[in-house]
Every structure is written in structure tokens, then in C-alpha cells.
Amino acid sequence: MGEAASKESEARKIPVYIMGKRYEVPEALTIMKAVEYAGYQYIRGAGCRGGICGACATVYRREGDYKIYAGLACQTVVEPGMHLTQIPFYPALRAPYDYAGIEPKAEVIAELYPELFRCVACNACTKICPMDVQVLDYVSALKRGDIAAAAEISFDCIQCGLCASRCFGEIPQYHIAQLARRLWGGKLKPRSPHLAEMVENIEAGKYNDAVASLMAMNVDELKKAYTQREMEPAMSDEKWTPTNREGLLG
Numbered sequence: 001m002g003e004a005a006s007k008e009s010e011a012r013k014i015p016v017y018i019m020g021k022r023y024e025v026p027e028a029l030t031i032m033k034a035v036e037y038a039g040y041q042y043i044r045g046a047g048c049r050g051g052i053c054g055a056c057a058t059v060y061r062r063e064g065d066y067k068i069y070a071g072l073a074c075q076t077v078v079e080p081g082m083h084l085t086q087i088p089f090y091p092a093l094r095a096p097y098d099y100a101g102i103e104p105k106a107e108v109i110a111e112l113y114p115e116l117f118r119c120v121a122c123n124a125c126t127k128i129c130p131m132d133v134q135v136l137d138y139v140s141a142l143k144r145g146d147i148a149a150a151a152e153i154s155f156d157c158i159q160c161g162l163c164a165s166r167c168f169g170e171i172p173q174y175h176i177a178q179l180a181r182r183l184w185g186g187k188l189k190p191r192s193p194h195l196a197e198m199v200e201n202i203e204a205g206k207y208n209d210a211v212a213s214l215m216a217m218n219v220d221e222l223k224k225a226y227t228q229r230e231m232e233p234a235m236s237d238e239k240w241t242p243t244n245r246e247g248l249l250g
């Protein structure tokens with residue numbers, strides 16, 4: 001028996017209930033791995049496996065606990081006696097709009113999503129959010145007409161839809177927040193002069209030679225260039241700038 005196989009056989013098994021059926025799974029697995037261990041194959045409800053894409057929203061109850069909990073299957077570790085099921089998709093209406101043609105105004109958001117004002121501030125949306133986004137706070141910001149605040153507060157939203165699943169007011173919060181971020185990022189936020197300068201430089205061919213020399217490298221040379229590149233220190237109080245700001249290959 002290989003080392004990995006013997007470790008698996010040593011792992012303590014715990015009972016979990018997946019869509020009502022009991023399975024014994026190793027205790028350290030995430031819900032996603034436990035579901036696969038139990039013999040299911042994901043064809044929906046899994047994407048990045050890293051807590052980013054929002055595809056794996058899961059609801060569960062703990063043994064003997066009346067409350068319903070939620071989490072991401074790829075990030076939440078199984079517990080003994082957990083009853084769980086995954087929500088591969090949560091149907092919530094997304095208002096149709098032509099992004100290029102709409103004005104970045106709070107009134108536009110209110111017209112597209114009048115249900116925003118059905119919010120009774122119960123906070124169930126915030127309590128269920130697996131990313132700890134303060135959902136009620138951004139909904140309140142949008143009711144006040146503050147698109148910038150809504151975009152900022154909802155920045156970590158991964159569109160799993162769990163907020164909408166718990167909403168008394170039947171509000172598709174995550175779709176509305178996405179529109180706020182689009183309007184803020186694309187139409188309201190001041191342009192970065194650095195970005196404009198960089199685009200200008202690229203279009204003027206300033207980096208053509210550097211790109212050509214990268215393209216001419218073999219894989220080992222590329223790896224060496226990558227690992228030996230000048231990097232910003234992970235922890236530093238000093239204001240850092242690269243010594244070579246002219247080319248890609250510092």
C-alpha cells in the first residue's frame with residue numbers, strides 16, 4: 001500500500017448526510033472532496049475549487065442544531081452528523097440593460113431594480129454570506145443612492161446567490177451589487193493616469209523589444225527570468241519602486 005493510501009486508511013471517518021443519504025468520509029475533507037469521496041461527480045456546482053468563483057454554495061445543518069448554515073463546498077470542512085446539500089445555481093432575476101447606454105446614476109439602479117426598496121433590513125442576507133460581505137450595508141447604501149459605497153462594500157461578492165435565497169423581500173442582491181460595481185468601475189471612478197500612460201507606451205511600441213526577447217526564450221530561460229525578476233518585498237514600510245522602470249526584464 002502506498003504512503004498516500006495508508007494515510008487515507010488511517011484518517012478517522014465521520015458520518016455525513018449528503019442529500020439525505022448517510023456516508024462515512026475522512027474527517028479532514030472539505031464538503032466538495034467529501035461529496036466526491038462518496039462517489040458523486042461534479043458536473044455543476046464546482047468551478048475554481050479555491051473560494052473565488054461562487055459556484056459551490058452549500059447549505060447544511062449541524063447535528064442537533066435547528067439553524068441552517070451555509071458555506072462554500074470547496075472551503076468548508078465536514079463535521080460529524082452534518083446534513084448538507086449543494087445549490088448549483090440559485091435562480092434570481094437579473095434586470096436586462098445595455099451597459100454602454102445606461103447612465104451611472106442611483107436612479108437608474110432603482111428603476112432597474114425597484115425591489116431594492118422592499119428590503120426590511122432583517123440582515124438575513126449578511127448572516128448567510130460565506131464571504132462575510134456586509135450585504136445589508138450595501139443594500140442600504142444603494143437605497144441612499146451611494147453607488148461608490150455599494151461597490152466598495154460588495155467587492156468580495158462571488159455571486160453565489162445565497163443572499164437572495166434568504167431574502168424576505170425577494171431581492172437579487174448580488175445582481176444589483178454587480179451593476180453598482182460595473183457602474184462605479186467603468187463609468188464613475190476617476191481614471192488612473194498610470195494606466196493611461198502605460199497603455200500609451202504599449203501602443204507606441206515601448207515594450208516591443210522586451211516582449212520579443214521573452215518570446216524567444218525557451219521554457220527554462222523563461223522560468224529563470226521569472227524567478228530572478230525584481231520583486232516588491234512582501235513586507236515593507238518603505239515606499240518601493242523597481243530600479244528599472246523602462247523594460248519588462250529588469
Ligand code: FES
Nearest residue numbers: 047048049054074
Ligand atoms: S468551487 Fe469556486 S468557490 Fe467553490
